[in-house]
Amino acid sequence: MIRKLFQKRAKTESTTPVTPPATNKPTNSGVKSTGNQGAKRQGHRRKKSHPKKPAQPWSLTQFEVPELEGKTRFHDLDLQIDLMHGIADLGFEYCSPIQAQSLPQTLTGHDLIGKAQTGTGKTAAFLITIIQDLLNHKPEGERFAHEPRALIIAPTRELALQIAEDSESLNRYTGLKTHVLVGGMDYGKQQKRLNNEIVDILVATPGRLLDFSSNKDVYLDQIEIMVIDEGDRMLDMGFIPQVRRIIRLTPQKIHRQTLLFSATFTTDVLTLADQWTVDAKKVEIEPDSIATDTVKQHVYMCATDEKYTLLYNLLQQSDTDNVIVFANRRDQCRNLHEKLLRHGFKAGLLSGEIAQNRRVRTLDDFKSDKLDVLVATDVAGRGIHIDGISHVVNYTLPEEPEDYVHRIGRTGRAGKSGTSVSFACEEDAFHLIPIEQLLGKKIECEHPPQQLLVATPALGKPLPSAKRTPAQSKNGSKSSQSRHRSRGR
């Protein structure tokens, strides 16, 4: 391991022997590779690293966090001051469990396999590792455009965009630049940004990243640290061959640091992790610690045809703020969304049949309070990382118990409390058993309160068909991502 930790910084070996005349190698670069990357990339302008934004005078005295038994403060991790400034602005005081367990390992250069769901703070865990690493090993001299130093791959565009947003927040004072490459958005715009700016941290979905790489618009052989996020979802969505191709474009595993996160550790995930990492440390955050700590869970026993009434009345309650309603199938979500619109709710729809750019717009509208309620399938709902969601409703109980944990993890985020309400009818109540097994505890089923059973008013007029038709991509086919989805989500 010592050898690896040293070499990781000392060499940037690639399957193609390349070294640009002006490279972004770390200062302790011990072994030079040969070749002429500069000639290969001569079409790309050389870039000077961006000068850091002049920081306001800031010191740790402006961010005092008392020591607490059993808690790790970010102050205890010897992080760079500009990074600490970003952390302070975000109001993060103590590490979440995944951060407390993983950062001491990853900050010293170890590879890591982390079992953690969204909502646990895993994004900040890997971003802090990356930022600290890049700041600690500043490149010398000129750098080329198109050569990121850190790479994060995520299965969905929503997740990639969210990670990039988090990265920009944490990098507010560091001068490090984050770029995002995702499908369903203008290639030219993404290419232009890459041409015009140095990229330090690249966040991408696999397909779009490979497009950029095969067009020689991005080179991955200078990657010092890479993160594969939601490994299990990558598998589910059939992205592993693409991820393999991407990994082959990066330096060998002994010369890069690799972190892999996954909500579950299946045999397949662990086999891949074994292939892509060296002596990885393993950190597991059990789902029940997320699910039960901050989310009040209700399960209402009801008849199938009472579900909509329950939902309608729940949405009328004053304590519901931003609400996400999950259903298992796209058609269920579509019908539910339409009904909510006809009842005058400001509702949005997120499912695999909605084009990606529309999904992003819907999420933005939800974040900016133009929408009060989102109806989503599990796959689409994965990308929802929004604080301040008061309620999650399981309109249908999920077939996979892990999805229950993902769903209710949309609320109760960042230490706040939230409520989940599940409707269990004769058709799906049996899904509760595996959920309880996963959580390791029983969830009490209740009769719904009377006020939730009050009859709903008559539905408004049917919507014009345009509003109901699932969005199609320009060529008339369903969005490319929907083709990868299983179980019609």
Ligand code: AMP
């Ligand atoms: P994630 O699991 O990465 O989606 O993060 C879940 C949420 O927790 C995000 O809104 C983060 O901004 C927030 N978060 C991450 N780390 C911390 C922390 N140490 N303290 C408070 N909030 C955090």
